[in-house]
Amino acid sequence: MTDDETPELPRGIALAWGVAANPQRGPKREMSVEKIVEAAVALADAEGISAVSMAAVAAKLGFTPMSLYRYVSAKDDLLLLMQEEATGLPPEAFRDHDGWRAKLRALFEAQTLIFLQHPWILSLPITGSPITPNSSAWMDAGLEALSGTPLNERERMAAALAVSGHARWYGMVLSGYAEQSRLTGLTAEQVSAREAALFDRVITEEEFPHLRHAIDAGIFTAEDDPFRFALERTLDGLESYIAALDRGETHEVETAWLPEEHAEVASDKRVREAAKAVRAAEKALRDARKHERQVRKEARERSVRRN
Structure with missing residues (x-):
C-alpha cells in the first residue's frame, strides 16, 4: 500500500460503524447483525466466552450457522462486535x-x-x-x-x-x-x-x-x-x-516505544531456548539455596540440642 492509499476497513470494523454491505441472501427479516451480537453477548454472559461459537449462536437464534456467516463472516468479527456491544458508551x-x-x-x-x-x-x-x-x-x-x-x-x-x-x-x-x-x-x-x-x-x-x-x-x-x-x-x-x-517547568520524559528489534530478538527460537535454560538454572540455584538454608537450620537445631 502506498502512502496516498486509504486502507480498506476490515469487515468487523465496518460492521461496527454500520458501513458494511448487507448480505444479498438470507433470512433478512428474522436475522440481523444486531440480533446475532445480542445473542452472542447473552451467551457469553451466561456461560462464558468459551461457549460462544457460530454454531451455538445460530442454535440460540434458531438458524443454521451458514445463515450467520452471511451477516458475520468470521468469528473474530463477532468477538469484536460483542466487545463493542458489551462496552457500550461512557456514561x-x-x-x-x-x-x-x-x-x-x-x-x-x-x-x-x-x-x-x-x-x-x-x-x-x-x-x-x-x-x-x-x-x-x-x-x-x-x-x-x-x-x-x-x-x-x-x-x-x-x-x-x-x-x-x-x-x-x-x-x-x-x-x-x-x-x-x-x-x-x-x-x-x-x-x-x-x-x-x-x-x-x-x-x-x-x-x-x-x-x-x-x-x-x-x-x-x-x-x-x-x-x-x-x-x-x-x-x-x-x-x-x-x-x-x-509553573512553566518542563520535564524530560522517555516517550519512545521499545525498539522493534527487541521483539524480533525475543521471538528468535535460539533466544527463547537460551532464556529457558537461564530460567531453569535460576530455579536450580533457588532450590539449592533453599536446601542450604534448611541444612543450616537443622545444623543449628542439632547444636542447640547438644548444648
Missing part, C-alpha cells in the same frame, strides 16, 4: 463531576463495572486499538476529561490509557474473586482469607523475606483497596506534573 454523568481528576475517576469506575458485568471481555486478545464507535467514545471521554489541562495531546492520551489500564487490571482481579465465590460458595472476604491461608503455608521468610513480612502484616486480608490506592497515586503524579507545567 454522560462523568461530565457532572468537577475537575479532570474526578472525571477520570468516574470513567475508571464505569469501566470497572463493565468488566464486572461482562468479565469475558478481559479474556479477549488485544491485537491493537479497537477502532470502533463505542471504544472511540471512551477514548474521547478520557481526552475530554483532560481537555482543560496544559497537557499536550500525547500526554492526555497517555494519561487516559493509564486510567483504562488500572480499570482493566482492577476488573480482572474483582471478576476473578467473583468467579471464585461462584465456584466455592464463599463470600469475597472468605475467598481472600482462603488465599491468605494458602500463601501463609508456602511463603517462608528465608526464601521470600519481603512477601513474608507483608503476609504477617495482614496485607491479603486488609480492608484497604490496593487498586484504588494505585489509581490515586497515579492521579497524584499526574496532578503534580500538571502543576509543574502551570
